Amino acid sequence: QLSSTFYDTSCPNALSTIRTAVNAAVAQEARMGASLLRLHFHDCFVQGCDASVLLNDTNGGEQNAIPNAGSLRGFGVIDNIKAQLEALCPQTVSCADILTVAARDSVVALGGPSWTVPLGRRDSTNSNATGANSDLPPPSFNLDQLINSFGNNNKNLTVTDMVALSGAHTIGQARCTTFRDHLGEANINSTFAASLRTSCPAAQSTSTDNNLAPLDVTTPNTFDNAYYSNLLSQRGLLHSDQELFNNGSTDSIVRNFASNAAAFTSAFATAMVKMGNLQPLTGTQGQIRRNCWRVNS
Ligand code: HEM
Numbered sequence: 214q215l216s217s218t219f220y221d222t223s224c225p226n227a228l229s230t231i232r233t234a235v236n237a238a239v240a241q242e243a244r245m246g247a248s249l250l251r252l253h254f255h256d257c258f259v260q261g262c263d264a265s266v267l268l269n270d271t272n273g274g275e276q277n278a279i280p281n282a283g284s285l286r287g288f289g290v291i292d293n294i295k296a297q298l299e300a301l302c303p304q305t306v307s308c309a310d311i312l313t314v315a316a317r318d319s320v321v322a323l324g325g326p327s328w329t330v331p332l333g334r335r336d337s338t339n340s341n342a343t344g345a346n347s348d349l350p351p352p353s354f355n356l357d358q359l360i361n362s363f364g365n366n367n368k369n370l371t372v373t374d375m376v377a378l379s380g381a382h383t384i385g386q387a388r389c390t391t392f393r394d395h396l397g398e399a400n401i402n403s404t405f406a407a408s409l410r411t412s413c414p415a416a417q418s419t420s421t422d423n424n425l426a427p428l429d430v431t432t433p434n435t436f437d438n439a440y441y442s443n444l445l446s447q448r449g450l451l452h453s454d455q456e457l458f459n460n461g462s463t464d465s466i467v468r469n470f471a472s473n474a475a476a477f478t479s480a481f482a483t484a485m486v487k488m489g490n491l492q493p494l495t496g497t498q499g500q501i502r503r504n505c506w507r508v509n510s
């Protein structure tokens with residue numbers, strides 16, 4: 214029901230407006246591309262791709278949920294794009310579609326593949342912290358839990374989709390609190406762990422909890438397949454990253470993506486379209502928000 218030509222007559226400059234703004238934001242700070250990609254993931258996995266993650270709801274909203282609080286970034290870029298699109302074509306382009314296109318444009322801006330984005334999603338009128346806490350996988354998950362969190366009935370993403378989408382960790386940063394425990398595990402390269410320990414020591418402390426490390430130690434600002442080569446040498450940053458190559462059923466997929474960049478980019482693009490199509494609101498469902506951070510009054 215979504216269609217890549219959805220705005221062709223109602224807002225012909227929508228896609229170019231989003232692309233220009235994303236390119237400017239990424240040129241200013243490469244990490245913003247990673248943050249925008251993650252926003253789309255955290256939207257789609259909770260109630261579907263309905264911009265529920267953007268609502269500034271201090272009471273039971275997703276932004277206060279455990280996986281999101283103090284972690285999600287990029288809201289200002291989305292608000293800026295929305296303001297431009299409201300000036301161009303009032304109440305026409307949904308926040309959910311802006312997030313989806315911005316995620317694709319972020320990947321392209323950092324050197325990754327492009328793909329055609331189906332459009333026509335509408336925006337939710339609620340945000341759902343309970344859903345965020347239950348449906349977003351934590352970095353402590355083992356392989357079975359990761360496979361299940363992507364493959365459950367709501368999502369229906371395959372094991373290959375899950376491994377390909379995890380390749381998003383080829384860009385961006387993580388806080389010490391999310392990888393501290395992994396540094397003490399058996400399946401991490403000892404030199405890599407020792408260098409991370411200098412900014413992320415074993416003892417929990419508010420002075421180090423928010424220290425950042427790149428998810429891809431090799432090329433943190435380039436969307437490539439280095440994430441998978443890192444896993445082959447036990448240089449995954451998160452416990453959940455290294456689970457994908459830990460003598461389990463996904464080892465062969467990781468080996469393939471590490472040695473065949475085209476296999477990765479094609480699987481990633483396919484999986485991004487599938488993730489972007491999760492439970493969209495269409496037709497007269499939901500609304501087109503005028504501001505992405507609040508429902509229309
Ligand atoms: C497979 C399960 C996944 C787990 C357990 C996971 C977990 C995490 C964690 C813990 C962080 C660091 C957050 C922080 O320290 O504030 C992170 C960052 C990130 N994640 Fe994931 N993630 C997963 C899948 C994905 C997917 C499917 C995508 C997108 C398609 C994605 C994109 C990103 C990006 C780009 C960042 C860096 C964001 C930034 O620098 O602002 N992740 N993830």
Ligand SMILES: [Ca+2]
Binds near residue numbers: 255261263264265
């Ligand atoms: Ca959502």
Ligand SMILES: [Ca+2]
Binds near residue numbers: 431436
């Ligand atoms: Ca990379």
